[in-house]
Amino acid sequence: MGVILTLHxxxxxxxxxxxxxxxLEIRPSxxxxxxRWLRRSCIDLVSLDEMHRRLTGQSAARRFVCITxxxxxxDTLQWAYPILRQHRVPFAVYxxxxxxxxxxxxxxxxxxxxxxxxxxxxxxxxxxxxxFQCAGVAEKRHVFEQxxxxxxxxxxxxxxxxxxxxxxxxxxVDLAAFCEELCMSWGELASLAANPLVTIGAHxxxxxxxxxxxxxxxxxxxxxxxxxxxxxxxxxPDHLSYxxxxxxxxxxxxxxxxxxxxxxxxxxTRPGMIFPEHRxxxxxxxxxxxxxxxxxxxxxxxxxxxxxxAMWNGFRRVNAA
Ligand SMILES: [Zn+2]
Numbered sequence: 001m002g003v004i005l006t007l008h009x010x011x012x013x014x015x016x017x018x019x020x021x022x023x024l025e026i027r028p029s030x031x032x033x034x035x036r037w038l039r040r041s042c043i044d045l046v047s048l049d050e051m052h053r054r055l056t057g058q059s060a061a062r063r064f065v066c067i068t069x070x071x072x073x074x075d076t077l078q079w080a081y082p083i084l085r086q087h088r089v090p091f092a093v094y095x096x097x098x099x100x101x102x103x104x105x106x107x108x109x110x111x112x113x114x115x116x117x118x119x120x121x122x123x124x125x126x127x128x129x130x131x132f133q134c135a136g137v138a139e140k141r142h143v144f145e146q147x148x149x150x151x152x153x154x155x156x157x158x159x160x161x162x163x164x165x166x167x168x169x170x171x172x173v174d175l176a177a178f179c180e181e182l183c184m185s186w187g188e189l190a191s192l193a194a195n196p197l198v199t200i201g202a203h204x205x206x207x208x209x210x211x212x213x214x215x216x217x218x219x220x221x222x223x224x225x226x227x228x229x230x231x232x233x234x235x236x237p238d239h240l241s242y243x244x245x246x247x248x249x250x251x252x253x254x255x256x257x258x259x260x261x262x263x264x265x266x267x268x269t270r271p272g273m274i275f276p277e278h279r280x281x282x283x284x285x286x287x288x289x290x291x292x293x294x295x296x297x298x299x300x301x302x303x304x305x306x307x308x309x310a311m312w313n314g315f316r317r318v319n320a321a
Contacts, residue, residue: 245269
């Protein structure tokens with residue numbers, strides 16, 4: 001039936017050679033190219049509400065693309081919004097409320113900063129102090145990958161956060177400063193939300209990997225984020241995006257809770273296209289990421305044609321287990 005696209009940062013490229021989070025950002029001109037191409041193709045650009053209508057009601061003949069942007073970075077307002085507004089494209093922004101509240105921990109950026117600014121990084125892994133040499137760019141990439149993989153492998157969100165807090169304290173990286181520097185304020189979000197093209201969706205309070213916290217905490221993260229957005233922007237979000245969104249951070253338990261809380265849709269980062277069968281899995285919808293490492297239209301054409309994700313999913317249409 002269509003595709004939900006995932007974007008994070010949209011901004012002009014930086015020159016630094018060490019950019020381990022680069023896959024999460026695309027150039028404004030690439031977004032413009034993609035939107036122009038979609039407008040030329042026989043594809044409807046629709047809001048999450050319209051996608052929900054198509055999934056639950058009569059399905060339309062034409063395929064759709066739904067654009068979603070995670071995290072509420074300021075570059076959404078500065079770079080993505082002017083392009084999407086110009087082409088009259090509806091889009092959704094999923095906001096973790098601790099980011100505009102300036103209490104969020106963008107831990108993947110803190111890790112990047114620690115590795116970027118130091119030639120050697122020491123930290124406690126399983127109770128043992130370990131040292132990593134990272135003077136050159138190649139070493140930095142390698143060490144970032146190792147540490148990122150280790151953090152993601154930890155069993156609980158609390159272990160991950162405390163390891164990153166230790167690193168940030170030890171190497172004087174101001175974890176709180178990333179919110180102020182990179183994320184929209186409530187005022188900026190309100191100016192965006194005022195445009196009917198824009199849907200504000202929930203993305204938890206603290207951007208936690210929900211599957212790695214107890215059920216009560218997972219439920220409260222989803223529910224509280226919706227209440228805080230309603231209190232701040234005057235509208236209760238009907239749509240949710242699971243932070244990180246892969247199977248280690250959102251699974252059947254989270255899909256059930258989102259549905260119990262009454263979210264109309266919830267999206268993962270599991271790659272895939274939307275099929276009619278997804279009407280029975282509205283809180284476990286797959287998306288396709290516009291990846292910063294592959295900013296060429298031909299990749300997008302291949303992804304939207306569905307063959308790549310069909311292979312990824314072993315030709316199962318629904319992957320919600
Ligand atoms: Zn996110």
